[in-house]
Amino acid sequence: MRYILKILIHSLFWVVYVLFYLLMEVMPRGEVFVALQDLTPQFYINFVWAAVIFYTSYYCLIRYFEKSQLVKYLILSITLSVMVSAIFFVFIKFFFSDFNLFDYHIFLPPMVGSFIIAQCGCLVRGFEKWFSNIQVKSEIENKNLKNELELLKSQVNPHFLFNTLNNIDSLIIKSPKDASKMLITLSGMLRYMIYETKTDAVPLQREIDYLTSYIQLQQLRFKNSDYIRFSFPEPDVSNIQVAPMLFIPFVENAFKHSCYAEPMPVIDTSIRLDGNVLEFTCVNYFDTERMLKPDVQSGVGLENVKRRLALLYPGKHDLQIIKKSNTFKIQLIIKL
Incomplete structure (x- = not known):
């Protein structure tokens, strides 16, 4: 797959992620500009957190899915979501002292979100490989088609030449x-x-x-x-x-x-x-x-x-x- 297309796909994903994040976090607070100022540190932390999960899944977890090791893939996806979420919750604690690490109402939604982002990473990587395979298959088919046409054409020419030379041979003496x-x-x-x-x-x-x-x-x-x-x-x-x-x-x-x-x-x-x-x-x-x-x-x-x-x-x-x-x-x- 061409790098420009890859960049477009990844850019589109992150634009959708940012818009969704702002919609979920900013809009319920009413005052948009004040809310944006308050969320700036949390936004950066969440963005890095999402990127780590996305690209870890994109480069690492996809191999288990491709090998049809679905149980291992599911276990690793959940483990990744828990570990990365826990690590970034510790960082959030430094910026927001009133953040309760042990409140499952706060811990559970990011866990689910981490799992979803991990699946998105695998989905994007899977789409890219699927598209690349189509391109490779198309190139192979075009090459084979061209070779087949050349072979068919080469078979026509000797066939005609064979008949014509026989005709000439019969007339040389006559x-x-x-x-x-x-x-x-x-x-x-x-x-x-x-x-x-x-x-x-x-x-x-x-x-x-x-x-x-x-x-x-x-x-x-x-x-x-x-x-x-x-x-x-x-x-x-x-x-x-x-x-x-x-x-x-x-x-x-x-x-x-x-x-x-x-x-x-x-x-x-x-x-x-x-x-x-x-x-x-x-x-x-x-x-x-x-x-x-x-x-x-x-x-x-x-x-x-x-x-x-x-x-x-x-x-x-x-x-x-x-x-x-x-x-x-x-x-x-x-x-x-």
Whole structure:
């Protein structure tokens, strides 16, 4: 806990204590100023007495409470209240000669007050530790969350790179020119992945550019230009921020499982904006027989993006994954 907050808590307690003391001791006497003058020595003694009890309990007794040694804690609280009260009653006797040390009517209320102040010391210390634990827990959770997001992001990038390099390898012999074009496009995409996705959010336009490059790269594999249809917002959406590498796993998955499917377009993806609501849709046809083979796996991409959405947009997104006959549809709505 920060020291400023500690000082504020302790200051507030002592202000309340002083006000309560004055209310109980001064107001019944009627003449406020005369009463204050008469109570000045007694006030200082009582204040020191209360501080000794409070901070003894604050630093010492709290350990027994934390260890759940409640019987020992209660006995020590009472003992502390009796001992400190008795010692300070002796000092009061020097200032007020008519003070009767053996009058239980005088001795009992300060005893009860001492016990209450001791509990207040433990209560304040307990609150401070509780608040500090919350801060530490929050810092640990934030650190773990950041590490988890970095891990999930790092899992997405190699997954994409693995598929793309396989595509390039298949074209090196068949079409060196197309393979070269793929490498140039891939170079630009890797530059974005390595240098621009380290932040928590990127301009939506950069994500659209990245998706466009990816789709163009994939289109080199197909003779039919109608294989994929995509519709993205017009430029000038750079003021909209989104999490990086959020949409590519869906598009990548669509290409992965639609290679042998028909009719055209096999893949249809779009991004639409309506105020601060973004809607991403990706629909693809797939070959049902191929999808039923045991060696065909969905990979880590979709699971990772689900987890990232849960971490980055909790309560602000709706992801629908619908699989019907030979179509697979992704619909993601994010409230930015």
